[in-house]
Amino acid sequence: MKHRRLFQRLLLMALLAGVLVGCSVPDSTPLAQWRHAQDGAFAADISPSGQYAVVSGVNGEITVWHLKDNKPLYQWRHQGEGANRVFIIHISADEKFVVTSDREAFALWNMESGEPVGFWRIDESSIRDVAVSAGGKGILVGRANGKAMFFEPSTGRRLEFLGHQEKINSVDLSPNGEYALTGSNDYVAYLWSTKTGQIVHTFPHPSRVTLVALDDEGRYVFTADSQQKSQIWNAQTAAPVSNLQYIARQKIFTDAVFSKDGEYLLTGAPSRRIYRWNVKTGESAGGWRVAPVENTRPATAVVYAVGFTADGQILSESSSGLAELWSVNNE
Template sequence: MESNLSGLSVFKKQTSTLLLSLALAACAEGPTSSKQLATQGLLSGELSPNGYLAVIGSVHHGGSFWNTKKKERLYDWNHKSGEYSSIRASAVSGDGKRAVTCQEKDLVLWDATNGKSLQFWQAADRIEAISLNQDGRRALLGLRDGTVNYFDLDRGMAIHSFKHNAPIRATDLSEDGAVGISAGDDNIAKIWNLKTGKEQYALSLNNQIKTAAISDSGKLAFTTSQREDALVWDTKTGKSKFKFKNRYINYTSADFSDDEKYLTLGTFQGVISKFNIKKGTEVKTWQAEPRQAYGGASSKAIIDVIDQKSNVIALTSDGMLEVFK
């Protein structure tokens, strides 16, 4: 009987959270403009820090690079001529001049100013997550075997190599590239000092970590795992700065504001929320609109989100670029 009551309690919590999520979505504002970037959805995608550029990996038509301000495709990027690549990890540099696309173990570095490939490298295992520094010369790679490499993309060599005990699901870099975060299926988020090659802090959670982000200064981190509070925490001490109590909401993307006062989060359900970190309050909520009401194109999980102060820009899993006021 205790087991049944416990299950009923969990069901009630999940149901109430779902109803709350639906209520928030019902009163949230939709996009002011949108553009279809892929016909069958996205495997991966990342916006530049200013939100004006995007690299994506589509389900059936390979990789491409976009000017989001003009809503214009600039280049089609695939790893082999005449074939569409399945780009499951991608990233753009802070200055928008370089980008990377990853298919299994293979990584291609692209010149985003002219669309030409610069380098081709192969990792030891499948690349699950990747982040670029400001000028796109270095990358933080997370691999399926739990390896994290701080990699020199021009010379094709690892500057530092770190380790988790399970596949990596998320990586991110501070603006100056001096601090990095990696998180994975071993339920641990690790902060790395990339100047010294030393572990700065490790935060253990009870479940797999799917989403992680670091602020521009490298002082704050965000992590979220299923059925646990999502956290904003100090990267040197692990001290919690802000805790999100909605344990059944699946956060899929995160972006700290430039001044680190706000955090914008995207969810699997397509809800985007902006929070004041210091006050612990929600500032505004938006709701992404799917291309279709049902079927594959009804998916609207937020793959990446950028707060531009005046606008919020998001990439959704159904292949849409959406802009919110």
């Protein structure tokens, strides 16, 4: 779903994370590996079923991949033939629509036809993160000025959420588009109604909130800050379920998705690392390291997207431009 930052910034974060957490996750051997962006990638997302991936390449092309066959389905250009720096991609829960974004504009695409639905420019403040609901009915945009906008392409309806005091870092939408989750530098994540703009739950943190994720089944919320609080909450009551257990002073996450059965949370990091966590306890249930970007010293890569296959294996897309398939029995 998840996620979604600029390659240069994450590369710096990756180096920092490597210093902080050391080599707690050994080098891993994937079950399979495919080249999805020849010169590396700026962004990626994996669909909830693990059937599709959408990758923004350094060369400016956005490619939709069918993962089972490893075949490209479509190639898109975000802003025509000009420079394309798409750094956010989100696939809807029903896998029928995709939203792509650079800092100043976002686009909606139809996954079934491969055709663009619309293109919208934001003039007031730069875009930090975007998400799209099932059916492409709603798009959520988080901005650097602390405002979140919920937009319905078919009707033109716009609702601005003004609850945050500082820039928004991460957003997510429920599949039906009725609830938005936003995390900000003001140390708070909010779950709020896209119909009324009213806050449903407040999730406080001791430092800036860097990543948020909603469980598509409506059971859990995940929020992580820039220090040590990475919390799973009950989406209905806002009660804490578990806090991810790690000894490092800091962990930065770039993507997070819940398994369909609700037993595991899967996270990606800017330090090549993928982690699987037990939702009920917050304890680690395995870790893997993706292939590094070629010719980087020290060897590193940003994990942009993680996902589960139908049989419970793990998929990843990273800044190396590689998609990789991992066995949960061989972490």
